[in-house]
Amino acid sequence: MKQPSAIFIFPSMLRETKKIRFTIGSDNILRTECFPDTIMTLEDGRESTKVSAEMVNHQPHPLLCDLTNVIKMTQECRQHFAGPEHATTFSKCALIVSSPISKMIGNFFLGLNKPLKPTKLFTSKEEGLSWLMTKD
Amino acid sequence: MRIDIDNSYLAKNPETKSVSFQDSENSKRLGDILDMIGRIAALDFTAVLNPSSKNDVVDAIAVGLNMLSEELNSNVVEKTKLDEVNCKLERFAHTTAHDLKSPLNSIVGLVTILEIALKPDKDSEVHSCLLKIRETTTQMKDLISGILDYSKIAGDEIQKEKIDLNEIIFEVSNLDGILSRAKIEIIDILPTILFNRASMVQVIRNLLDNAVKYSDKKMCLITVRVKEMCDHYQVSISDNGPGIALENQKRIFELFTKVNLSKPDSQGIGLATVRNILETEEEKIWVESSLGEGTVFTFTIKK
Incomplete structure:
Protein backbone atom coordinates (compact mmCIF):
# COMPACT_ATOMS: atom_id res chain seq x y z
CA MET A 1 0.00 0.00 0.00
CA LYS A 2 1.35 3.38 -1.00
CA GLN A 3 2.39 5.79 1.74
CA PRO A 4 1.32 9.45 1.44
CA SER A 5 3.92 11.32 -0.59
CA ALA A 6 4.91 14.96 -0.76
CA ILE A 7 5.25 15.06 -4.54
CA PHE A 8 3.79 18.24 -6.11
CA ILE A 9 3.21 19.73 -2.67
CA PHE A 10 4.75 22.97 -1.47
CA PRO A 11 3.70 22.83 2.14
CA SER A 12 3.18 26.01 3.98
CA MET A 13 0.82 24.40 6.44
CA LEU A 14 0.44 20.77 7.44
CA ARG A 15 -1.97 19.00 9.78
CA GLU A 16 -2.79 15.40 10.45
CA THR A 17 -5.62 13.42 11.96
CA LYS A 18 -5.50 9.70 12.71
CA LYS A 19 -6.47 8.93 9.13
CA ILE A 20 -5.68 11.94 6.93
CA ARG A 21 -2.77 14.24 6.20
CA PHE A 22 -3.75 17.78 5.16
CA THR A 23 -1.41 20.20 3.42
CA ILE A 24 -1.95 23.55 1.78
CA GLY A 25 0.66 24.93 -0.59
CA SER A 26 1.49 28.29 -2.11
CA ASP A 27 -0.95 27.43 -4.95
CA ASN A 28 -3.78 27.71 -2.38
CA ILE A 29 -4.93 24.17 -3.13
CA LEU A 30 -5.69 22.03 -0.12
CA ARG A 31 -4.41 18.47 -0.49
CA THR A 32 -5.70 15.59 1.54
CA GLU A 33 -4.21 12.12 1.54
CA CYS A 34 -5.42 9.17 3.57
CA PHE A 35 -3.11 6.75 5.30
CA PRO A 36 -3.08 3.13 4.10
CA ASP A 37 -6.25 1.04 4.49
CA THR A 38 -8.37 3.93 5.70
CA ILE A 39 -12.02 3.37 6.53
CA MET A 40 -13.84 6.69 6.40
CA THR A 41 -16.84 7.10 8.69
CA LEU A 42 -19.16 10.07 9.14
CA GLU A 43 -17.15 11.12 12.18
CA ASP A 44 -13.93 11.07 10.14
CA GLY A 45 -15.65 13.02 7.36
CA ARG A 46 -16.87 15.71 9.76
CA GLU A 47 -13.46 15.96 11.38
CA SER A 48 -11.85 16.25 7.96
CA THR A 49 -14.21 19.07 6.93
CA LYS A 50 -13.60 20.87 10.23
CA VAL A 51 -9.81 20.67 9.90
CA SER A 52 -9.98 21.70 6.24
CA ALA A 53 -12.26 24.67 6.98
CA GLU A 54 -9.83 25.88 9.66
CA MET A 55 -6.87 25.54 7.29
CA VAL A 56 -8.57 27.54 4.52
CA ASN A 57 -9.87 30.07 7.05
CA HIS A 58 -13.47 29.19 6.11
CA GLN A 59 -12.97 30.55 2.58
CA PRO A 60 -13.81 28.18 -0.31
CA HIS A 61 -10.63 26.67 -1.77
CA PRO A 62 -9.98 23.96 -4.37
CA LEU A 63 -9.36 20.49 -2.98
CA LEU A 64 -7.11 17.72 -4.25
CA CYS A 65 -8.30 14.65 -2.38
CA ASP A 66 -6.34 11.43 -2.81
CA LEU A 67 -8.67 8.50 -2.16
CA THR A 68 -6.18 5.87 -3.28
CA ASN A 69 -5.64 4.40 0.19
CA VAL A 70 -9.32 4.41 1.20
CA ILE A 71 -10.76 0.90 1.40
CA LYS A 72 -14.22 1.85 2.67
CA MET A 73 -16.33 4.98 2.94
CA THR A 74 -19.66 4.72 4.73
CA GLN A 75 -22.88 5.93 3.16
CA GLU A 76 -23.23 8.72 5.76
CA CYS A 77 -19.67 9.87 5.12
CA ARG A 78 -20.28 10.03 1.35
CA GLN A 79 -23.46 11.99 1.96
CA HIS A 80 -21.54 14.41 4.17
CA PHE A 81 -18.84 14.97 1.54
CA ALA A 82 -21.55 15.54 -1.09
CA GLY A 83 -23.50 17.98 1.08
CA PRO A 84 -23.67 21.72 1.70
CA GLU A 85 -21.12 21.92 4.53
CA HIS A 86 -18.37 20.50 2.35
CA ALA A 87 -19.49 22.65 -0.60
CA THR A 88 -19.02 25.83 1.43
CA THR A 89 -15.47 24.80 2.35
CA PHE A 90 -14.36 23.80 -1.14
CA SER A 91 -14.96 25.51 -4.48
CA LYS A 92 -14.15 22.40 -6.54
CA CYS A 93 -12.78 18.97 -5.85
CA ALA A 94 -10.43 16.67 -7.77
CA LEU A 95 -10.60 13.12 -6.47
CA ILE A 96 -7.52 11.01 -7.15
CA VAL A 97 -8.57 7.40 -7.60
CA SER A 98 -5.61 5.27 -8.62
CA SER A 99 -6.62 1.99 -6.93
CA PRO A 100 -9.58 -0.24 -7.93
CA ILE A 101 -11.45 0.31 -4.64
CA SER A 102 -10.97 4.07 -4.68
CA LYS A 103 -12.24 4.16 -8.28
CA MET A 104 -15.36 2.29 -7.21
CA ILE A 105 -15.91 4.63 -4.24
CA GLY A 106 -15.31 7.68 -6.44
CA ASN A 107 -17.78 6.50 -9.06
CA PHE A 108 -20.42 5.78 -6.42
CA PHE A 109 -19.82 9.20 -4.89
CA LEU A 110 -20.30 11.00 -8.21
CA GLY A 111 -23.16 8.82 -9.45
CA LEU A 112 -25.26 8.31 -6.34
CA ASN A 113 -24.38 11.10 -3.95
CA LYS A 114 -24.16 13.85 -6.58
CA PRO A 115 -21.87 16.33 -4.78
CA LEU A 116 -23.01 19.96 -4.79
CA LYS A 117 -19.61 21.36 -5.75
CA PRO A 118 -17.89 20.62 -9.10
CA THR A 119 -16.17 17.26 -8.62
CA LYS A 120 -14.19 15.06 -11.02
CA LEU A 121 -12.24 11.81 -10.81
CA PHE A 122 -8.61 11.59 -11.92
CA THR A 123 -6.09 8.77 -11.91
CA SER A 124 -3.12 11.13 -11.54
CA LYS A 125 -2.42 14.12 -9.32
CA GLU A 126 -1.03 16.12 -12.25
CA GLU A 127 -4.32 15.92 -14.15
CA GLY A 128 -6.27 16.75 -11.01
CA LEU A 129 -4.10 19.78 -10.22
CA SER A 130 -4.29 20.98 -13.79
CA TRP A 131 -8.12 20.86 -13.68
CA LEU A 132 -8.22 22.60 -10.28
CA MET A 133 -6.04 25.42 -11.63
CA THR A 134 -8.21 26.07 -14.66
CA LYS A 135 -10.67 28.93 -14.27
CA ASP A 136 -14.34 28.05 -14.81
CA MET B 1 -19.17 -22.13 -6.72
CA ARG B 2 -18.57 -24.96 -9.23
CA ILE B 3 -15.91 -24.56 -11.90
CA ASP B 4 -15.89 -26.97 -14.86
CA ILE B 5 -12.42 -27.69 -16.20
CA ASP B 6 -11.82 -29.60 -19.41
CA ASN B 7 -9.44 -32.43 -18.33
CA SER B 8 -8.03 -33.10 -21.82
CA TYR B 9 -7.08 -29.44 -22.06
CA LEU B 10 -5.38 -29.60 -18.64
CA ALA B 11 -3.42 -32.72 -19.61
CA LYS B 12 -1.98 -30.85 -22.58
CA ASN B 13 -1.39 -27.65 -20.60
CA PRO B 14 -0.18 -28.59 -17.07
CA GLU B 15 0.76 -24.99 -16.26
CA THR B 16 -2.90 -24.06 -16.60
CA LYS B 17 -3.75 -26.64 -13.94
CA SER B 18 -1.44 -25.07 -11.37
CA VAL B 19 -2.74 -21.61 -12.17
CA SER B 20 -6.32 -22.88 -11.84
CA PHE B 21 -5.66 -24.22 -8.37
CA GLN B 22 -3.84 -21.08 -7.39
CA ASP B 23 -7.02 -19.31 -8.35
CA SER B 24 -9.10 -21.22 -5.84
CA GLU B 25 -8.98 -18.25 -3.49
CA ASN B 26 -10.29 -16.02 -6.25
CA SER B 27 -12.96 -18.61 -6.98
CA LYS B 28 -14.11 -18.36 -3.38
CA ARG B 29 -14.17 -14.57 -3.58
CA LEU B 30 -16.15 -14.70 -6.81
CA GLY B 31 -18.48 -17.26 -5.27
CA ASP B 32 -19.11 -14.90 -2.35
CA ILE B 33 -19.84 -12.13 -4.83
CA LEU B 34 -22.34 -14.32 -6.69
CA ASP B 35 -24.05 -15.16 -3.39
CA MET B 36 -24.19 -11.47 -2.54
CA ILE B 37 -25.77 -10.62 -5.92
CA GLY B 38 -28.33 -13.38 -5.35
CA ARG B 39 -29.22 -11.95 -1.94
CA ILE B 40 -29.50 -8.42 -3.29
CA ALA B 41 -31.75 -9.75 -6.09
CA ALA B 42 -33.94 -11.30 -3.38
CA LEU B 43 -34.06 -7.89 -1.65
CA ASP B 44 -31.99 -9.18 1.25
CA PHE B 45 -29.62 -6.34 2.09
CA THR B 46 -28.17 -7.78 5.29
CA ALA B 47 -25.13 -9.46 3.70
CA VAL B 48 -21.79 -7.64 3.71
CA LEU B 49 -18.73 -8.81 1.77
CA ASN B 50 -15.33 -8.63 3.43
CA PRO B 51 -12.80 -7.51 0.84
CA SER B 52 -9.27 -8.92 1.06
CA SER B 53 -6.32 -6.61 1.54
CA LYS B 54 -5.33 -6.89 -2.15
CA ASN B 55 -7.23 -3.80 -3.30
CA ASP B 56 -7.72 -5.47 -6.68
CA VAL B 57 -10.66 -5.51 -9.08
CA VAL B 58 -12.43 -8.27 -7.13
CA ASP B 59 -12.13 -6.23 -3.93
CA ALA B 60 -13.45 -3.19 -5.79
CA ILE B 61 -16.49 -5.19 -6.95
CA ALA B 62 -17.05 -6.38 -3.37
CA VAL B 63 -16.87 -2.81 -2.03
CA GLY B 64 -19.19 -1.67 -4.84
CA LEU B 65 -21.74 -4.36 -3.99
CA ASN B 66 -21.57 -3.45 -0.29
CA MET B 67 -22.29 0.19 -1.14
CA LEU B 68 -25.04 -0.75 -3.59
CA SER B 69 -26.69 -2.99 -1.00
CA GLU B 70 -26.49 -0.20 1.59
CA GLU B 71 -28.03 2.36 -0.79
CA LEU B 72 -30.80 0.00 -1.90
CA ASN B 73 -31.59 -0.81 1.72
CA SER B 74 -31.90 2.90 2.52
CA ASN B 75 -34.21 3.40 -0.45
CA VAL B 76 -36.39 0.45 0.53
CA VAL B 77 -36.62 1.68 4.14
CA GLU B 78 -37.45 5.19 2.91
CA LYS B 79 -40.10 3.89 0.52
CA THR B 80 -41.68 1.78 3.26
CA LYS B 81 -41.86 4.84 5.52
CA LEU B 82 -43.36 6.94 2.70
CA ASP B 83 -45.93 4.25 1.94
CA GLU B 84 -46.94 4.20 5.61
CA VAL B 85 -47.25 8.00 5.70
CA ASN B 86 -49.25 7.98 2.44
CA CYS B 87 -51.55 5.32 3.81
CA LYS B 88 -52.11 7.33 7.02
CA LEU B 89 -52.74 10.52 5.01
CA GLU B 90 -55.25 8.79 2.75
CA ARG B 91 -57.07 7.35 5.77
CA PHE B 92 -57.05 10.82 7.34
CA ALA B 93 -58.46 12.35 4.13
CA HIS B 94 -61.12 9.65 4.01
CA THR B 95 -62.17 10.15 7.64
CA THR B 96 -62.18 13.95 7.35
CA ALA B 97 -64.18 13.90 4.12
CA HIS B 98 -66.61 11.42 5.63
CA ASP B 99 -67.08 13.55 8.77
CA LEU B 100 -67.66 16.68 6.68
CA LYS B 101 -70.56 15.12 4.76
CA SER B 102 -72.98 15.21 7.65
CA PRO B 103 -72.72 18.97 8.50
CA LEU B 104 -72.90 19.78 4.79
CA ASN B 105 -76.13 17.83 4.45
CA SER B 106 -77.44 19.80 7.46
CA ILE B 107 -76.57 23.06 5.69
CA VAL B 108 -78.48 21.96 2.58
CA GLY B 109 -81.45 21.08 4.77
CA LEU B 110 -81.30 24.41 6.62
CA VAL B 111 -81.14 26.34 3.32
CA THR B 112 -84.27 24.53 2.14
CA ILE B 113 -86.04 25.39 5.41
CA LEU B 114 -84.95 29.03 5.06
CA GLU B 115 -86.24 29.16 1.49
CA ILE B 116 -89.61 27.79 2.59
CA ALA B 117 -89.82 30.05 5.64
CA LEU B 118 -88.68 33.28 3.98
CA LYS B 119 -90.19 32.73 0.53
CA PRO B 120 -87.85 35.38 -0.86
CA ASP B 121 -88.63 37.30 -4.02
CA LYS B 122 -86.61 35.97 -6.96
CA ASP B 123 -84.97 39.38 -7.48
CA SER B 124 -84.14 39.85 -3.81
CA GLU B 125 -80.69 39.75 -2.22
CA VAL B 126 -81.88 37.02 0.17
CA HIS B 127 -82.78 34.75 -2.75
CA SER B 128 -79.42 35.43 -4.41
CA CYS B 129 -77.55 34.68 -1.15
CA LEU B 130 -79.46 31.43 -0.56
CA LEU B 131 -78.73 30.39 -4.14
CA LYS B 132 -75.01 31.05 -3.64
CA ILE B 133 -75.02 29.05 -0.39
CA ARG B 134 -76.70 26.16 -2.20
CA GLU B 135 -74.22 26.29 -5.11
CA THR B 136 -71.20 26.49 -2.83
CA THR B 137 -72.50 23.64 -0.71
CA THR B 138 -73.03 21.51 -3.82
CA GLN B 139 -69.45 22.22 -4.92
CA MET B 140 -68.18 21.23 -1.48
CA LYS B 141 -70.24 18.04 -1.55
CA ASP B 142 -68.79 17.15 -4.97
CA LEU B 143 -65.29 17.81 -3.67
CA ILE B 144 -65.86 15.65 -0.61
CA SER B 145 -67.35 12.84 -2.71
CA GLY B 146 -64.30 13.02 -4.97
CA ILE B 147 -61.91 12.82 -2.02
CA LEU B 148 -63.87 9.87 -0.62
CA ASP B 149 -63.71 8.06 -3.98
CA TYR B 150 -60.00 8.78 -4.27
CA SER B 151 -59.04 7.78 -0.75
CA LYS B 152 -61.19 4.68 -0.26
CA ILE B 153 -59.09 2.81 -2.85
CA ALA B 154 -56.12 2.64 -0.49
CA GLY B 155 -58.05 1.60 2.56
CA ASP B 156 -59.99 -1.48 1.60
CA GLU B 157 -59.05 -4.88 0.34
CA ILE B 158 -60.29 -5.04 -3.22
CA GLN B 159 -62.54 -7.96 -4.19
CA LYS B 160 -62.30 -8.90 -7.85
Missing part, protein backbone atom coordinates in the same frame (compact mmCIF):
# COMPACT_ATOMS: atom_id res chain seq x y z
CA GLU B 161 -64.99 -10.51 -9.95
CA LYS B 162 -65.64 -11.27 -13.61
CA ILE B 163 -67.24 -8.23 -15.19
CA ASP B 164 -68.41 -7.53 -18.71
CA LEU B 165 -67.10 -4.15 -19.87
CA ASN B 166 -70.07 -3.78 -22.26
CA GLU B 167 -72.42 -4.00 -19.28
CA ILE B 168 -70.42 -1.46 -17.29
CA ILE B 169 -70.47 1.08 -20.13
CA PHE B 170 -74.19 0.51 -20.68
CA GLU B 171 -74.92 0.86 -16.95
CA VAL B 172 -72.87 4.05 -16.51
CA SER B 173 -74.22 5.65 -19.71
CA ASN B 174 -77.81 5.07 -18.66
CA LEU B 175 -77.68 5.73 -14.95
CA ASP B 176 -75.60 8.90 -15.24
CA GLY B 177 -77.70 10.30 -18.09
CA ILE B 178 -74.64 10.45 -20.34
CA LEU B 179 -76.64 9.24 -23.35
CA SER B 180 -78.75 12.41 -23.25
CA ARG B 181 -75.60 14.47 -23.71
CA ALA B 182 -73.39 12.24 -25.85
CA LYS B 183 -73.41 9.57 -28.50
CA ILE B 184 -71.38 6.52 -27.54
CA GLU B 185 -70.04 4.15 -30.20
CA ILE B 186 -68.56 0.84 -29.12
CA ILE B 187 -66.44 -0.21 -32.08
CA ASP B 188 -65.07 -3.55 -30.82
CA ILE B 189 -66.54 -6.33 -28.74
CA LEU B 190 -65.44 -5.46 -25.22
CA PRO B 191 -63.99 -8.27 -23.12
CA THR B 192 -65.02 -9.76 -19.81
CA ILE B 193 -62.35 -8.91 -17.29
CA LEU B 194 -61.39 -9.72 -13.72
CA PHE B 195 -61.63 -6.50 -11.74
CA ASN B 196 -63.42 -4.89 -8.84
CA ARG B 197 -66.82 -3.89 -10.20
CA ALA B 198 -67.23 -0.64 -8.23
CA SER B 199 -63.72 0.45 -9.17
CA MET B 200 -64.26 -0.21 -12.90
CA VAL B 201 -67.58 1.66 -12.77
CA GLN B 202 -65.67 4.58 -11.24
CA VAL B 203 -63.02 4.45 -14.01
CA ILE B 204 -65.58 4.34 -16.83
CA ARG B 205 -67.81 6.93 -15.16
CA ASN B 206 -64.99 9.42 -14.69
CA LEU B 207 -63.67 8.99 -18.24
CA LEU B 208 -67.10 9.29 -19.88
CA ASP B 209 -68.09 12.16 -17.60
CA ASN B 210 -64.86 13.93 -18.44
CA ALA B 211 -65.52 13.65 -22.18
CA VAL B 212 -69.02 15.10 -21.78
CA LYS B 213 -68.06 17.80 -19.26
CA TYR B 214 -65.32 19.32 -21.42
CA SER B 215 -67.00 18.84 -24.80
CA ASP B 216 -67.17 21.95 -26.98
CA LYS B 217 -69.42 20.34 -29.62
CA LYS B 218 -73.19 20.33 -29.89
CA MET B 219 -73.07 16.56 -29.69
CA CYS B 220 -70.24 14.91 -27.84
CA LEU B 221 -69.12 11.80 -29.68
CA ILE B 222 -67.43 9.12 -27.58
CA THR B 223 -65.82 6.06 -29.15
CA VAL B 224 -64.79 2.97 -27.23
CA ARG B 225 -62.24 0.58 -28.71
CA VAL B 226 -60.32 -2.39 -27.44
CA LYS B 227 -57.04 -3.84 -28.67
CA GLU B 228 -56.10 -7.35 -27.59
CA MET B 229 -52.42 -7.74 -26.70
CA CYS B 230 -50.70 -10.99 -25.67
CA ASP B 231 -51.28 -10.65 -21.91
CA HIS B 232 -53.59 -7.66 -21.59
CA TYR B 233 -56.25 -5.54 -23.27
CA GLN B 234 -55.87 -1.88 -24.16
CA VAL B 235 -59.18 -0.09 -23.78
CA SER B 236 -59.42 3.33 -25.43
CA ILE B 237 -62.07 5.96 -24.85
CA SER B 238 -61.85 8.82 -27.31
CA ASP B 239 -63.88 11.98 -27.74
CA ASN B 240 -64.31 14.78 -30.26
CA GLY B 241 -63.67 17.49 -27.64
CA PRO B 242 -61.27 20.44 -27.65
CA GLY B 243 -58.19 18.30 -26.89
CA ILE B 244 -55.51 18.81 -24.24
CA ALA B 245 -52.32 20.80 -24.81
CA LEU B 246 -49.16 18.70 -24.73
CA GLU B 247 -47.75 20.54 -21.68
CA ASN B 248 -50.89 19.67 -19.67
CA GLN B 249 -51.13 16.02 -20.61
CA LYS B 250 -48.93 14.71 -17.77
CA ARG B 251 -50.47 17.05 -15.18
CA ILE B 252 -54.08 16.02 -15.73
CA PHE B 253 -53.61 12.84 -13.69
CA GLU B 254 -52.32 14.76 -10.67
CA LEU B 255 -54.68 15.30 -7.74
CA PHE B 256 -56.41 18.72 -7.65
CA THR B 257 -54.96 19.74 -11.02
CA LYS B 258 -57.37 21.69 -13.18
CA VAL B 259 -56.17 22.54 -16.68
CA ASN B 260 -59.48 23.86 -17.97
CA LEU B 261 -60.32 26.79 -15.71
CA SER B 262 -63.52 27.54 -17.62
CA LYS B 263 -65.19 24.71 -15.68
CA PRO B 264 -65.55 25.94 -12.09
CA ASP B 265 -67.34 22.75 -11.01
CA SER B 266 -64.26 20.68 -11.83
CA GLN B 267 -62.50 19.46 -8.67
CA GLY B 268 -59.39 18.02 -10.31
CA ILE B 269 -59.98 14.64 -8.65
CA GLY B 270 -61.62 12.47 -11.35
CA LEU B 271 -58.60 11.53 -13.45
CA ALA B 272 -56.38 11.23 -10.35
CA THR B 273 -58.91 8.71 -9.02
CA VAL B 274 -58.89 6.81 -12.32
CA ARG B 275 -55.11 6.59 -12.29
CA ASN B 276 -55.08 5.64 -8.61
CA ILE B 277 -57.54 2.78 -9.21
CA LEU B 278 -55.63 1.46 -12.22
CA GLU B 279 -52.16 1.81 -10.70
CA THR B 280 -53.30 0.05 -7.53
CA GLU B 281 -54.00 -2.92 -9.81
CA GLU B 282 -50.65 -2.40 -11.60
CA GLU B 283 -52.41 -1.24 -14.75
CA LYS B 284 -51.46 1.80 -16.80
CA ILE B 285 -53.31 4.76 -18.24
CA TRP B 286 -52.11 7.38 -20.70
CA VAL B 287 -53.53 10.14 -22.83
CA GLU B 288 -53.02 11.10 -26.46
CA SER B 289 -54.40 14.40 -27.63
CA SER B 290 -53.92 17.36 -29.94
CA LEU B 291 -55.65 20.69 -29.51
CA GLY B 292 -58.82 20.77 -31.59
CA GLU B 293 -58.65 17.08 -32.42
CA GLY B 294 -60.14 15.38 -29.39
CA THR B 295 -58.59 13.18 -26.74
CA VAL B 296 -57.96 9.45 -26.37
CA PHE B 297 -57.54 7.90 -22.93
CA THR B 298 -56.15 4.37 -23.04
CA PHE B 299 -55.84 2.02 -20.10
CA THR B 300 -54.62 -1.53 -19.76
CA ILE B 301 -56.42 -4.46 -18.17
CA LYS B 302 -54.71 -7.79 -17.57
CA LYS B 303 -56.27 -10.86 -19.19
